[in-house]
Amino acid sequence: MPDYRHDLLFGVFLSPAVADMQRTLENVRLAESAGLDLVGMQDHPYHPGFADTPTLLTQIALATRTLTVFPDVASLPLRGPVTLASWAATLAEISGGRVALGLGSGAHQGGIAALGGPSWTPGQQVQALDEAVRVVRGLLDGRPGHTVEGEFYRLRDAPPILGRRVEVPLWLGGYRPRTLNLIGCLADGWIPSSAYMGPGEMAAATPLVDEAATAAGRDPAAVRRLYNIDGVFTSGASGGFLHGPPKVWAEQLAELALDLGVSGFVLASGRPGDIELFAREVVPAVREEVDRGRST
Template sequence: MTVFGFGLDHTRALLDQAVQADRDGLDLVSVSDHPYLADRPDAYAAIGVLLGRTTRISGLVNVSNLPTRPAPMLARMVSGLSTLTGGRVVLGLGAGGLLADAARLGVRQLSPAEAVRALEEAMVVVRALFGGGAPVTFDGEFYRVTELAPADVPAPRIWTGSVGPRSLAVTGRHADGWIPGHAADWLSDRFRTSRPIIDEAAVAAGREPAHVATIYNLTGRITAGPLPVTRDPSGRWIGGSAAQWAEELTGAVLDHGAGGFTYFPDDDGTPIGVALGRWAREVVPEVRAAIGAAAP
């Protein structure tokens, strides 16, 4: 199933936006995780509140700042959200792109190589702490748990925000989804050079590459009328009318295997509620209909 989400802002209006996204039939809302910034609510506090205000939409921290959120506790927090919401949570994980900023919170500053190894350990630990069964003991380089009972709920989908070759390989070995960095899309060099690393690592681990979906963070404008061009000279998507968006995203799914999209509106003066409405009520239904019509 192709997933359609919306990236929430960091004001109190994010709750109203989440309710609107839920009412308008989107699959997912997401918030970023920068706990060293005082002007942003804690990502998991926000997700917990907005899931309590909605009925069907899932929540994603895009992506969890792993150096500041130890994997065993993160697993417990997400399993609690899953239990209380009927599984309406997706776990986003990242090695931590701003390691020096994370260290300002008092955690040890990892090297980039250590951060990737910690990411892989975290994915192993988190998965082990779901699904019930025997108590888990794990003694790794970064995480240790002893005789810890897994939560009796299924593991959530795990999506990573991997960028470098080593973390891309971790994604291929363990993840359910990949969010390309720097708002890269299906026509970008970043996608063309990164996705093969994921696929090769998945095959080496005995997995099907298709089981790792690609979910794009997309920026751009949704305009009232069509634009003469929808990409800038560098090839970056800039947006267009709802019909232009629908045509582009349908092609991304049918021709390039896109697994989903999270829309982040451009700061072009359009009220967030208007941009969200255009995305959820005009673009997404057209793409869903086109994909459905093309299905065998």
């Protein structure tokens, strides 16, 4: 499997927990000062201890100058594609384009149902995600009169949001084959998490995305591969994936970049020491190793 030679992006995956909000904002400032690129944030509106993710991401984008923000990933059943497209387009306008739209078909069915959301089967989740992508694309492409006649979402002669084309990358989360097929056909990026899909599983899933892209007439390189990662920094020898000193982390992440085409790594940690160590030692070592690999 190829390295698609995308520019490498590094970021942090932070919590919208109300109790941690001050620390989260401090970690945002740390991430920017350390030279990271991205801030992702989980979206679980049914969680009683969580603040509203789009609101927090808007605050983060406006309080920073270099970070790109994205929901990691937005809950489609409770947010809806029109609302998400409008939010992303507006934030792109006022932040200078520093937003991506991460979108998922919706986990935690009990929580979704508790807020009056739909109870979809796995097949319906994929169909709804497909329709939602088409709705978002249509509203952002700047052309008038967009129509989607779907089972779950419909547009009829809809005007474009902001009245013109808005560039917002659409990154989809997903693990099942049908979702991977959809990602290859329609998405700008794929963003799984190492907690649910380890490197070996990602290696097995990556060809499904590539094959779907090719079958749809797309270059597989059109789908950026990002990876939510979590691990443990130690001073001893490696204890597995991302369990060891920064040098081991850098070697493992560079291997993913060169062998699987992963070009974005988002660290799931709210610990300032981890963020600082990741930015100071892991990120430059990964860049150096990938540059060396690409040159040979």
